[in-house]
Amino acid sequence: MDVTTDVLIVGAGGGGAVLGIALARKGIANLILEQASGPPQGLRGEILQPNGQAVLDNLGLLDALPPDASKPVRLFHFLRSGGERLCTIDYELLPSPFNRALVMWPNVVHHTILDCLQKENPGAVRFHAAFQSFLWKDKQIIGVQAEIDGASVQIGAHVVVGADGPFSHVRKAMGVSASVHQYKDSYLVAALDDTEGLEEGHYYVGKGTILCLFPAPGKKVYVLYMVSSDSLAALKAQGVAALRQQWTTIAPDRRRLFDSFEQWTQTAYMGTGRVRAKTWAIDRAVVIGDAAHGMNPHASQGRMQAMVDAITLADILENCQRSHDWSAKALQSFERSRRSHVTMLQRLADEEVFFWNTGNPILVRLRDRVFRTMDANRRLQYQVLSATAGLRATAPFGWLDRFQAAGFLPDPQANHVPVQHQHV
Numbered sequence: 001m002d003v004t005t006d007v008l009i010v011g012a013g014g015g016g017a018v019l020g021i022a023l024a025r026k027g028i029a030n031l032i033l034e035q036a037s038g039p040p041q042g043l044r045g046e047i048l049q050p051n052g053q054a055v056l057d058n059l060g061l062l063d064a065l066p067p068d069a070s071k072p073v074r075l076f077h078f079l080r081s082g083g084e085r086l087c088t089i090d091y092e093l094l095p096s097p098f099n100r101a102l103v104m105w106p107n108v109v110h111h112t113i114l115d116c117l118q119k120e121n122p123g124a125v126r127f128h129a130a131f132q133s134f135l136w137k138d139k140q141i142i143g144v145q146a147e148i149d150g151a152s153v154q155i156g157a158h159v160v161v162g163a164d165g166p167f168s169h170v171r172k173a174m175g176v177s178a179s180v181h182q183y184k185d186s187y188l189v190a191a192l193d194d195t196e197g198l199e200e201g202h203y204y205v206g207k208g209t210i211l212c213l214f215p216a217p218g219k220k221v222y223v224l225y226m227v228s229s230d231s232l233a234a235l236k237a238q239g240v241a242a243l244r245q246q247w248t249t250i251a252p253d254r255r256r257l258f259d260s261f262e263q264w265t266q267t268a269y270m271g272t273g274r275v276r277a278k279t280w281a282i283d284r285a286v287v288i289g290d291a292a293h294g295m296n297p298h299a300s301q302g303r304m305q306a307m308v309d310a311i312t313l314a315d316i317l318e319n320c321q322r323s324h325d326w327s328a329k330a331l332q333s334f335e336r337s338r339r340s341h342v343t344m345l346q347r348l349a350d351e352e353v354f355f356w357n358t359g360n361p362i363l364v365r366l367r368d369r370v371f372r373t374m375d376a377n378r379r380l381q382y383q384v385l386s387a388t389a390g391l392r393a394t395a396p397f398g399w400l401d402r403f404q405a406a407g408f409l410p411d412p413q414a415n416h417v418p419v420q421h422q423h424v
Ligand SMILES: Cc1cc2nc3c(=O)[nH]c(=O)nc-3n(C[C@H](O)[C@H](O)[C@H](O)COP(=O)(O)OP(=O)(O)OC[C@H]3O[C@@H](n4cnc5c(N)ncnc54)[C@H](O)[C@@H]3O)c2cc1C
Pocket: 010, 011, 012, 013, 014, 015, 016, 033, 034, 035, 036, 044, 045, 046, 047, 048, 129, 130, 131, 132, 163, 164, 165, 166, 168, 169, 187, 270, 271, 272, 288, 289, 290, 291, 295, 297, 300, 301, 302, 303, 304, 305, 306
């Protein structure tokens, strides 16, 4: 072996980097291979939900975020395309102190995590380092073959963690079958100058339309517009002015904001996928984050769940280290404690996109009815919000809730907000 370590992590993204910090703090040696040449740059919309704020706070990193890089947002309004308000969701229903969404400047959270990693575990992240295959001995994984700065390197480890995203090479090398569904619809993101002092989030839903406006730090507004990947080229061919007009039709009172959209370089489009891996662990190898359970970005929970995975797995790896047991059985306790929560979030995000983005007039009427009921029903509002915020691991609505939300049954508990959840 050229190098040896206890835990070899593939991918220094949302999950891998946090795992590196958590393991280093437990005194467990680890090395992270990252194929990119450096920390990520570029535009993307990013919301730090309450559960993610709690994770960063526990790591001592929430206060390390640059103060001007986040914008706390308490109220999110849902409106019909054209501007009629349907419902307002108030994060103040959630337990303090994490009763706000934090809209972040792109990549700032990730850079803060990488800076911490570099300080606490210098040299742990190797950029320009790609996982290639496992090294085996007596049918047992004993490390990986990697390419680092163009050179072939063998790294020995007790366990390999695939934190390498939805198209995970580690998962494939583990021989784990997975369904990887690439969404046709994803978000075109733009960061525009805030001409109107926007303090609250706005979701506009129409017939096959979702347009989101989130106040962002630095007097900016994120515009997220759901566009199918196969219509993106046609949209661009119509030109910037045509898109400005589409947005103005959906949100007529934001015309001045859209006026600051002048060129495509202000936008980014990032497709994404949903991953359902059959199992997350085999003897001496495990996958976390998007490699195990990528989900629709609509949930804004992907990074949060990757971080929770990392914290959960760090505790389990500490036990493995203590008992010298890196078997599938020992590692699968990670999957047992995490799978039901992420599966619920995957379903919730898919269901929300289905109803919010529907073009079916009957479903549109039903959806708008549900929004109007929720506007006056703090119990249902809390149930959905606590799921979106990562505070509950079970589905927000049972069948009775669904009938009540659709207005088919009365809800005697409409004003009753349940006992507040702890962060999970
Ligand atoms: C448009 C968009 C918007 C999003 N918005 C949000 C949001 O608001 N909130 C939220 O919580 N989540 C959001 N997400 C999802 C979030 O980014 C991911 O869920 C999260 O980053 C998952 O972390 P991860 O560590 O599993 O994977 P990633 O962060 O993708 O990291 C995987 C890393 O592995 C590296 N890698 C891949 N293959 C190899 C290899 N062979 N060798 C070495 N390295 C390798 C990659 O370069 C990458 O750095 C969004 C995603 C998209 C696409």
